[in-house]
Amino acid sequence: DAGVIQSPRHEVTEMGQEVTLRCKPISGHNSLFWYRQTMMRGLELLIYFNNNVPIDDSGMPEDRFSAKMPNASFSTLKIQPSEPRDSAVYFCASSVLGTGRDTQYFGPGTRLTVL
Amino acid sequence: KQEVTQIPAALSVPEGENLVLNCSFTDSAIYNLQWFRQDPGKGLTSLLLIQSSQREQTSGRLNASLDKSSGRSTLYIAASQPGDSATYLCAVGLNNQGGKLIFGQGTELSVKP
Numbered sequence: 001d002a003g004v005i006q007s008p009r010h011e012v013t014e015m016g017q018e019v020t021l022r023c024k025p026i027s028g029h030n031s032l033f034w035y036r037q038t039m040m041r042g043l044e045l046l047i048y049f050n051n052n053v054p055i056d057d058s059g060m061p062e063d064r065f066s067a068k069m070p071n072a073s074f075s076t077l078k079i080q081p082s083e084p085r086d087s088a089v090y091f092c093a094s095s096v097l098g099t100g101r102d103t104q105y106f107g108p109g110t111r112l113t114v115l
Numbered sequence: 116k117q118e119v120t121q122i123p124a125a126l127s128v129p130e131g132e133n134l135v136l137n138c139s140f141t142d143s144a145i146y147n148l149q150w151f152r153q154d155p156g157k158g159l160t161s162l163l164l165i166q167s168s169q170r171e172q173t174s175g176r177l178n179a180s181l182d183k184s185s186g187r188s189t190l191y192i193a194a195s196q197p198g199d200s201a202t203y204l205c206a207v208g209l210n211n212q213g214g215k216l217i218f219g220q221g222t223e224l225s226v227k228p
Contacts, residue, residue: 042220104149
């Protein structure tokens with residue numbers, strides 16, 4: 001298996017622009033997670049889906065952030081409009097929840113820089 | 116609110132030394148505890164997962180223990196190697212919330228040849 005795939009790997013944009021991050025989870029996994037990592041706040045869970053349904057979005061910082069999972073093999077995280085404080089590395093992870101083997105497998109991340 | 120703390124923030128040891136990384140959490144009602152490794156500029160790699168009913172897990176030179184009552188976990192690395200240099204993160208899975216993980220800030224390990 002190719003593992004969790006994220007695109008783009010790097011994104012540089014200007015304040016006010018829309019940014020869309022993409023994730024393809026591992027085939028057969030039923031849960032998908034979006035995280036944000038910064039030096040100041042560490043690794044934070046933004047939102048997670050189970051069977052394509054958003055379960056917990058309490059970590060989404062504000063209405064500028066939205067996430068979708070239209071099918072089991074694809075998810076997007078959108079920021080509109082972007083701000084410099086959104087600069088961070090965004091990780092997607094997937095797992096098989098409910099089996100007792102809940103290991104999360106992380107993608108390589110998208111490094112976002114908002115100027 | 117669950118909080119996860121890792122001490123020390125950074126550690127430097129000579130090659131071959133055995134070492135222990137510490138993780139503490141404030142709420143003992145956890146679903147599981149996971150240790151991850153993160154190399155610079157990379158994603159996280161899962162090392163060990165301990166279910167709340169277990170006391171320890173082992174994989175090769177790694178051994179992780181869990182003491183829920185005291186809110187502590189340790190990651191023991193035997194015979195450290197320069198290739199073990201990375202940041203190690205502890206994450207607590209919250210009870211009844213599926214896969215929601217709360218991460219510590221990590222311990223940056225440097226193993227000198």
